[in-house]
Amino acid sequence: MEQGHIIKVAGPLVVARGLVESKMYDLVRVGEDGLMGEIIEMRGDRASIQVYEETDGLGPGDPVVATGAPLSVELGPGMLEAVYDGVQRPLDVLERQAGSFLSRGISAPGLDREKRWTFVPSVEPGTRVSGGDIIGVVQENVVVEHRILVPPALSGVIESITGGDFTVRDTVATLVDDEGGVHDLAMMQVWPVRVPRPYKKKVSADEPLTTGTRVIDTFFPIVKGGVACIPGPFGAGKTVTQHQIAKWSDAEVVVFIGCGERGNEMTDVLMEFPELVDPYSGEPLMKRTVLVANTSNMPVAAREASVYTGITMAEYFRDMGYNVVLQADSTSRWAEAMREISGRLEEMPGDEGFPAYLGTRLAAFYERAGKVECLGSVPAGASVARTGSISVIGSVSPPGGDLSEPVVQNTLRVVKVFWALQDQLAYQRHFPAIDWLTSYSLYVDKVTPHWAADVSKDFRARRDEAMSILQRENELAEIVRLVGLEALSPEEQILMETAKSIREDFLQQNAFRDDDQFSSLAEQDRLLSTILLFHAKALEAHAAGASLADIFAAPVRERIARAKYLAPDQMAEYDSIASDIETQLVGGARPEAAVASAGGER
Amino acid sequence: MREYRTTRDIVGPLLLIEKVVDVTYGELVELEYPDGTRSLGNVLEIDGDVALVQAFEGTRGSNPKDTKATFLGRSLELGVSRDILGRVFDGLGRPADGGPEIIPDERRSIYGAPINPVARDFPDDFIQTGVSAIDGLNPLVRGQKLPIFSGSGLPHNELAAQIARQSAVLARSGAADQAGEKLEGEFAVVFAAMGITFEDADFFTNEFRTTAAIERTVLFLNLADDPAVERIATPRMALTAAEYLAYTCDMHVLVILTDMTYYCEALREVSAARKEVPGRRGYPGYLYTDLATIYERAGRVKGRAGSITQVPILSMPDDDKTHPIPDLTGYITEGQIILDRNLHRRGVYPPIAVLPSLSRLKQKGIGPGKTREDHADVSNQLFGAYASGIQAKELAVILGEAALSDTDKAFVAFADAFEDQFIRQGTHEERSVAETLALGWKLVAQLPRTELKRIRDEYVAKYMSSEAGD
Ligand SMILES: Nc1ncnc2c1ncn2[C@@H]1O[C@H](COP(=O)(O)OP(=O)(O)O)[C@@H](O)[C@H]1O
């Protein structure tokens, strides 16, 4: 391989001369320690390189060695439950090598070279296969079956294939292509991170991704293969929301990218996920999770790469036919890494110093989400080989919470769901602090048929009714602020109370209470319909002569307020609450005794 | 020879030195100016044979012709040993108390190395600061970084000193309804001053002296009249000392960094001199990353007994929380304690605005065994009720108190009592967490029972009457 030498060092950027055979985005090794770097600009014989480690101690004359290959990830068994840095170095291995602190120049392959996996072939010798076809499986852990795929560009006939225990680089099959070339197939593939992995075609995504968070699932749903963003100032709840989704969503694989954020948040995931039980598989959540952790104090160029590393791994699981959720926390830190490198390259800055290509890069990243028909031969009798999806959820950290800034604006152009976090709600400890008035989901109509089939046929209508009550509350609150509650009609006052109940008894959801953090769609439906039943009965009772004071003092309201803490096997409670509502909200003035006895039943 | 008299340009705190050989990025440089002034510096950029050097102690007295630059072949370091305890250093880590030089056990680069996220141990030991507004609502845990966002004239120094004086860790308790006893442990305070006045620094030194904590304190002082660019090194000196004490000497270290605003201004000065494309309000685009390399040095590491807890102080320009310095800090730290001018004007000490304040690590630091089982619920309820009280008060301003519903009136009364009894306390008043929770129960007892939606029934039944004393 050719070797050049450094002529300039400016922070994470190094300029080298003598790399004439190399190409843009090729990986190079910089300095005596062989630090990883990537060529990001070439002018004449000068190559600008972003270095994935601290550059202290580098100087002109130090060697730069070309590798001739682009920055890539290793794909194969062993990724699940792993924690990688932004360029797929396994952090647990680095800890064993170098101790508690990250020192420079250490490196380890993304996949363990020694570990043996039990490969079970699923095709016979003589089978004709093409890129994306499954040739066998490895039960990677109790939850995830790792499907071994023919690399995208290959096709031909399987000449031999063997089951048994192999390392990721051992040959498990040989394939003869149409030109007669023989290819050894191992369980491991290598793929350049900046190139999207191919699929047959994109298909429309309409199946809800259930997250267990009520305000999301009921009001602003996302679909499997959808794209969403969570912007909000610090402390509004971006990370907690993303952790909730990583924990409770009904995806088969979760890739979580900690991109330029806190070290302890990664530790939190690492300590919690192995203990938490996935409600769908009954196994520890960590078994379906891949973590990419490039925290704020780790090298900024590796932060830039981390989102690509993460999404490439997500695509690989998608290609197996899985529904993958990928989360990036925070995309703003990624954008800032781009800005920092661009500044060092002395590129012409756009808005707020961000490079002019910020929008293009963001759009291209989110475009790697979606539901696809995977590559591979279509089995007889089927119409597709299989489908897989990647849902991408990115948090955005706007300076000062100002949503007009470039990262938010460029993100909003491409995402279909906007969960707007509001600091005022967070200050009141109304969590999740997702603003129901400004957030939106463009998937509501798409998921409605699924709701009708899987939840209840009235779910959509109930959701819309609750939404309009909240919107009406906002208008009425304006009036109350100016002239007081008295100015509202009794019906309007009932609506205000119902809106409060929707906010506090339905929307508020404490991520740190075991009995509240996860709600199934069925539970969400029951809870909402109970609140709306109270609303309807309150209006009826009032029309029949009951006083507002009596209605608002109905003891059943306390039961409604606590209904969200009911366990899944206590659903029958809702029937009893409903009958309380029926008996306590009756027309006409009621004697005190009736109220007391109704209350005493619980 | 690594000594040069080839300075070409001098711009602000920067020197461009030509015809250098074998210079590396980040290398330490000793500068000697024609008038005899000396300054340390480091290499910010090296392009061919031209080095860009930032002079920590300024460029006054230099000129291109006669400035001598010696490249030292290493980066800026601090010599550490247990003897640093009880000592005062300048902003670049040189003894400033007339005492002897430190004979170091080792010399460490002040830039440190990032903790491998896998090697971190999650901070979950509750620190009882004795301050209700912190312990009850936004508790601090060992290994956390929790800044104080303040403004000029607000009592952030008093609060930081009170925290340093009273902080204690509680033993794990076997009973869910009882907090453990205070533990004695090996602790140290590392104090770094960046650009603050002599008077403010003196307040802290006296404070440490009178509480006899001075023996366990290390001070790094860069005061208002000391060189501005030196401030870029000062917090890193302090954290290098803290890491040595925590991870080599097994001590629990509290690091107070004040004032981070002056630190950031020094960074801006250098960036402007380099003519870099600025981010918001003239601050460099890499301010976030730079601050992270300071704040993320707080924490705990698996397999080591010590810890580093950081309480940085920063004054918000114009009391504006969206200013880049508090904003980027809040994005990195694990919460923030915000001081409020209105509370201060009304004579409430500590004037902590509890609603926008936050401790992100509280979930893991409180609860049965650590503090008490009802802590989280009581805290949530106090937040909710105080927020409702504030809202109702705003309504009352327009419509008059009489127009409020009975519930709203109850919330208004609650909010007033909360500020007066819960938040307000003396600078030398230390409340145990049990006392703080009892106060909380007494206050929530004033609210209608139906409004206590955030407290579990069982806790209401168990604590309401006994704690609130009705
Ligand atoms: N759903 C929730 N339930 C309870 N507390 C929450 C919830 N979401 C956020 N919080 C609180 O808000 C704090 C900040 O949330 P976080 O997600 O870290 O904010 P961000 O990432 O936007 O800065 C958390 O530490 C927690 O105390």
Ligand SMILES: [Mg+2]
């Ligand atoms: Mg966050």
